[in-house]
Amino acid sequence: MASTKGEQLTPKTYPTNAELATSLRAVADLLEAQGASVFRVRAYRNAADTLDALEAPLWHTLEAEGIPGLIRFPAIGRSIAAALAHKIRTGKFPLLERLQGEDAAERLFTTVADVGPKLAGRIHEQLGIETLWELEAAANDGRLAQVPGFGEKRLRAVRESLAGRFRRAPVATAKGLKGVDTTVSIAELLDIDHEYRESAKKHQLPRIAPRRFNPTQQAWLPVLHTERDTRHYTAMFSNTARAHELGAIHDWVVIYRDDDGDHGQWTVITSNFGKLRGKRIVRSREAECAAYYERRAAVDSPPRKPPQLQQTFSPWGA
16 A cells, blocks of 8 residues: 555554565565575565464554564564565555566655655665665755755755654664765675676576566566675666666666665666776775775786896807
8 A cells, every 4th residue: 555645654554464464475476486595585475474373463563662573573584574664654665666677766755745756766866765764864864965956945844754754763774974885895796796797698587577668568677686695685777767868777787685684775887987987886986996996906917027137149159
């Protein structure tokens, strides 16, 4: 159930445990069809089984104890608990809609006062955020004010609209300056980007039909589910309006992290400027990318040998 513009769901309209379980199983089915690990698929199905066995509505626990209360139930880890809380509060399940090829974030942001479709798209494109919790954090830490179109009056309206929608804030991730997520290394992100683009080039990935900018509903968008240690990632080409406008839909790669350790989103592009021109970089982390490539160059380049004096030989001797 979706909330209307400027509103939030109320206890009368909160999804039931059965509806939440259905969403979890839909995620599991899509992950399985798209080649995600059996353990990740099983996690969502086990959580759905837990909800089926609960007698009290899950929203009761969320209202009383917040996300920590959800985590105490069997098979519900931090990532799934956060997704369920978001579904209960907003009627949206970003991961499910993303796997279905929808642009959940942009439509979700339009439910906030003074945010229209164009501005919602700009927020998603520039800040790389997907949930109302992340939007509230961006409104309070200065990032939202940097998005074109946000003056003090609109920023205040957004803060007031979001205030009180969640009783508890989500667990904060480690952030660098200006809200840039630095919890995952540049090397890891570029490795995932390389895996995705190579697999897509070889037609080794399942494809989905995005809902936007796809009038023929062609299944053209490759999706990669991959892991690094205990970290789960999904990668796909950007299907945003800006990517289409610049002809970058087969260049820009969006990487999502979704596991109990943390959440995150990054966009990898080919740089067109300066020393990094032609290289793959993680947007908003250009300085780290430059340092990464410098280290790579130092390792790949053999040490220069000192010049040796050449001895001239004469057929008649010295």
